[in-house]
Amino acid sequence: MSTSEIAAEAHGHDQGGHGSVGFYWTIAGILGVITAVEVAVFYIDALAPALAPILLTLSAVKFAMVVMFFMHLKFDSKVFTVVFLTGLSIGTFVVVALVLLYQFLPRLKG
Amino acid sequence: MSDTAVAEDHHYTATGLPTWKVGFWTFLGSECLFFASLISTYMVYKGASTTGPFPADVLNIPLTSVSTFVLLMSSLAMVLALDGVRRGDKRLASFWLAMVIVLGGTFLGFQVYEFTHFVHEGLTISGNVFGSSFFVLTGFHGAHVTVGVIWMTVLFIMSLRGKLTPAEALKVEIAGLYWHFVDIVWIVIFTLIYLLQ
Amino acid sequence: MSAHNNGIWSWITTVDHKRIGVMYFVTALVFFVIAGVEALVIRIQLWRPENDFISAETYSQMFTMHGTTMIFLVAMPMAVAFFNFIVPLQIGARDVAFPRLNALSYWTFLFGGIFLNSSFLFGAAPNTSWVAYANLTSSQFSPGHNVDFWLLGLSILGISSIMGGVNFITTIINLRAPGMKLMRMPLFTWMTLVTSFILVTALPVLAVALILLAFDRFFGANFYQPMAGGDPILWQHLFWIFGHPEVYILILPSFGVISDVIPTFSRKPLFGYPIVVYAGIMIGFLGWGVWSHHMFTTGLGPIADAFFVASTMIIAIPTGVKICNWIATMWGGQIRFTTAMLYCIGLLAIFTLGGLSGIMHASAPIDLQQHDTHFVVAHFHYVVAGGVMMGLFAGLYYWFPKVTGRFMDERLGKINFWTYFVGFNLTFFPMHISGIYGMPRRTWTYAAELNIALPNMLSTIGAFIFALSALILVYTIIKSAISGEPAGPNPWNAATLEWSIPSPPPHYNFAEIPTVRSREPLWREEERREIEAVTLKVPDVEPVMPNSSYMPILLAFGVALTWGLVMTGKWWAPVIGLSYVGVCILMWAFEDPFARKGA
Numbered sequence A: 001m002s003t004s005e006i007a008a009e010a011h012g013h014d015q016g017g018h019g020s021v022g023f024y025w026t027i028a029g030i031l032g033v034i035t036a037v038e039v040a041v042f043y044i045d046a047l048a049p050a051l052a053p054i055l056l057t058l059s060a061v062k063f064a065m066v067v068m069f070f071m072h073l074k075f076d077s078k079v080f081t082v083v084f085l086t087g088l089s090i091g092t093f094v095v096v097a098l099v100l101l102y103q104f105l106p107r108l109k110g
Numbered sequence B: 001m002s003d004t005a006v007a008e009d010h011h012y013t014a015t016g017l018p019t020w021k022v023g024f025w026t027f028l029g030s031e032c033l034f035f036a037s038l039i040s041t042y043m044v045y046k047g048a049s050t051t052g053p054f055p056a057d058v059l060n061i062p063l064t065s066v067s068t069f070v071l072l073m074s075s076l077a078m079v080l081a082l083d084g085v086r087r088g089d090k091r092l093a094s095f096w097l098a099m100v101i102v103l104g105g106t107f108l109g110f111q112v113y114e115f116t117h118f119v120h121e122g123l124t125i126s127g128n129v130f131g132s133s134f135f136v137l138t139g140f141h142g143a144h145v146t147v148g149v150i151w152m153t154v155l156f157i158m159s160l161r162g163k164l165t166p167a168e169a170l171k172v173e174i175a176g177l178y179w180h181f182v183d184i185v186w187i188v189i190f191t192l193i194y195l196l197q
Numbered sequence C: 001m002s003a004h005n006n007g008i009w010s011w012i013t014t015v016d017h018k019r020i021g022v023m024y025f026v027t028a029l030v031f032f033v034i035a036g037v038e039a040l041v042i043r044i045q046l047w048r049p050e051n052d053f054i055s056a057e058t059y060s061q062m063f064t065m066h067g068t069t070m071i072f073l074v075a076m077p078m079a080v081a082f083f084n085f086i087v088p089l090q091i092g093a094r095d096v097a098f099p100r101l102n103a104l105s106y107w108t109f110l111f112g113g114i115f116l117n118s119s120f121l122f123g124a125a126p127n128t129s130w131v132a133y134a135n136l137t138s139s140q141f142s143p144g145h146n147v148d149f150w151l152l153g154l155s156i157l158g159i160s161s162i163m164g165g166v167n168f169i170t171t172i173i174n175l176r177a178p179g180m181k182l183m184r185m186p187l188f189t190w191m192t193l194v195t196s197f198i199l200v201t202a203l204p205v206l207a208v209a210l211i212l213l214a215f216d217r218f219f220g221a222n223f224y225q226p227m228a229g230g231d232p233i234l235w236q237h238l239f240w241i242f243g244h245p246e247v248y249i250l251i252l253p254s255f256g257v258i259s260d261v262i263p264t265f266s267r268k269p270l271f272g273y274p275i276v277v278y279a280g281i282m283i284g285f286l287g288w289g290v291w292s293h294h295m296f297t298t299g300l301g302p303i304a305d306a307f308f309v310a311s312t313m314i315i316a317i318p319t320g321v322k323i324c325n326w327i328a329t330m331w332g333g334q335i336r337f338t339t340a341m342l343y344c345i346g347l348l349a350i351f352t353l354g355g356l357s358g359i360m361h362a363s364a365p366i367d368l369q370q371h372d373t374h375f376v377v378a379h380f381h382y383v384v385a386g387g388v389m390m391g392l393f394a395g396l397y398y399w400f401p402k403v404t405g406r407f408m409d410e411r412l413g414k415i416n417f418w419t420y421f422v423g424f425n426l427t428f429f430p431m432h433i434s435g436i437y438g439m440p441r442r443t444w445t446y447a448a449e450l451n452i453a454l455p456n457m458l459s460t461i462g463a464f465i466f467a468l469s470a471l472i473l474v475y476t477i478i479k480s481a482i483s484g485e486p487a488g489p490n491p492w493n494a495a496t497l498e499w500s501i502p503s504p505p506p507h508y509n510f511a512e513i514p515t516v517r518s519r520e521p522l523w524r525e526e527e528r529r530e531i532e533a534v535t536l537k538v539p540d541v542e543p544v545m546p547n548s549s550y551m552p553i554l555l556a557f558g559v560a561l562t563w564g565l566v567m568t569g570k571w572w573a574p575v576i577g578l579s580y581v582g583v584c585i586l587m588w589a590f591e592d593p594f595a596r597k598g599a
């Protein structure tokens, strides 16, 4: 490992203040609570019509929190964001496009 | 893990970023497409099975909620382990690495239980297309967790032997990126497969 | 020092990007000859109506292996050969980001190629075309091992490509010389970057399509089996979600090559550099939104059809923009008609024609007539055999002096180009006509009543001229490598960094890493002198380069072995291979690439 890497590493660690243990526990706590809410929403009949949007939003929040805080993307170089988001956005596009094609635009029969 | 970069010998990278980390984030971008394709497959086949068992017959929400929680907490253990390595605290690092292994192993245990239980209920990879797409998607996720557990075990041994000095934190950081990635894939799977039946 | 010795082991264990580049090229050239022979067999069979030179089964194997080989074992690896040799030199790096991983990519590719072709020895060559539509590929309709060889071989190659993509993205992001800002990078490096992003994103989709097929065939899953709720069309979706980005994986490297070659031989900077860069990036993204233009005949319905018609037409725009840029670069320049330049101009002409036929079947109603006819065969050979391959050969003639220190023979080169140009057009132009007349693809013979004997005869004659051209090329390469005229560091008077170092380059590339201050550093007198002062000198102490390693070939072998064992259909067999792979990975992880020998 090169000196420059270590330097970059130590540098990244000092700034941003994301390294504090308490912060990590807080994030984990929030993630746990959201998961509990998700499961609760699943069991509450009254919310059934809005189930999909609620759950998709909640899981997107969890997803984003893990990526931003546990994987440090929020505090790290933009380069990592670019290479990761390229894959993530194309992947999301593929899922959405296929679901649209199959579940909402059924093929002609016959 | 020491396959670093020719950058090493001239001590210079264009961005100032560790080469390994750039490569690994790129790889994770690639993995997004892998799981996106598997998830798409599951999604387009929702409701397509002609014979049972169907999702509502077998999926066990309370059980999976617990295993989801376990995996989330393993991510916490992971960041704390990295924090321990950076502080140069060998005992702290080893403890939290062990926790990652234990929690990851527990998650896998849940999955093994779930799979065997489903097979008993008649859900198999060849029975209907729900079985095919469920087992292949969650199976590949499980395989990723397994690789992660092996990786963590190697790091754990290195940590016990005092090989994970703060200068080596990058190794743990990258393993951590992998681990969290596997976790976020599960966040998506839990919602799309289990909660949105 | 390993890098100085030349024995066979030094090549097998090398991690030097230049040697790996040469190995990629030579291997691709061998596969080019093999796939060319397959093409000739196809053309002989189609020489006259109702011919019986080969059986229908053999014909299926020929066109399947021809297509698969040309795309995955010729066009892609030949581009990767240039990524390897040229990109580190263009950005001022001593090697790629992960040298051992790079060697691993090569060996995985080689073993994947051998795996695929070994099917011939078992009389079970793949026979369901390079697109292998479900559910023809199911165990029910393809009981032999043919499809197994195809899907396993291809997935090995996919792994190689993904590793290569990660490596080149990292290299280009992180290993640029001081001052080599993104917007100063040579266009070839730019297009390598875009291509690498497509590689790492598109290949996983193919991997999943293949995994699902493998589960269907080996473990009785139902992904493409309608009886249990599966859908054969899903294969087409996944395949083309990969497949259309794949065609840009093929063409963008060639676009990169000619964007460097045309300015050199026109003595003018590239016209509208940023536009060419942005158009390339745009193509990379838009390429994801057009895949269903391969599936108009599956009845997607009017809304989906309309969307894909529109997106397909839109994507032709950035491509057209680039073509205008190249023409504008030549405009008013002092053009030198070297062989490399001829290939560039050939690409412009031929690729544009291919783009035009593409626009024709971008329209769904027209495509309903043209789909699966020889018209489509004509289209994609104009863009691939005309566009992609001409670009790569332009690169060959252009960079050969850098690689070997010798010029390619220009006289033979001109013969090579003109036979290529004539042979190519004679082979593929008539297919537009036979296609319009309704000659189907992938069908081993045709009826005399179709009235297409003449175009087919012309095609077959053209194919032999084309093959002759390929032979001339191989001969020219060998002859020039041995006895070509010596070339200096910058024989073409080109502008980019790879021409600032000796030809062939020393194993460490740059004695000292230069600092770059502009887009055409060697065309600015002062900057050139500064750079050459550090790049042409002989260093007092040679820079330390990573050691050679056995791990890449051992690990690549493990991958091929594991995949081969899948074919046994026993779940535990690949586990044996996987354990071997696991051991290799651990040994790899703990090998120190910079450990000093004997220390």
Ligand code: HEM
Pocket: C131, C247, C248, C250, C251, C293, C294, C312, C313, C315, C316, C319, C354, C355, C356, C357, C358, C359, C361, C362, C363, C367, C370, C371, C372, C376, C379, C380, C383, C384, C387, C388
């Ligand atoms: C102007 C840009 C282009 C357009 C509008 C276009 C359009 C199309 C369409 C609509 C098809 C489907 C035809 C059918 O099967 O009925 C097709 C097939 C094909 N295109 Fe293109 N194309 C373009 C450029 C390219 C390029 C740049 C390449 C490769 C470098 C390429 C390679 C192919 C291949 C290989 C196929 C045939 C696949 C197969 O069925 O085996 N095309 N193109």
Ligand SMILES: [Cu+2]
Pocket: C243, C244, C247, C290, C291, C293, C294
């Ligand atoms: Cu296409």
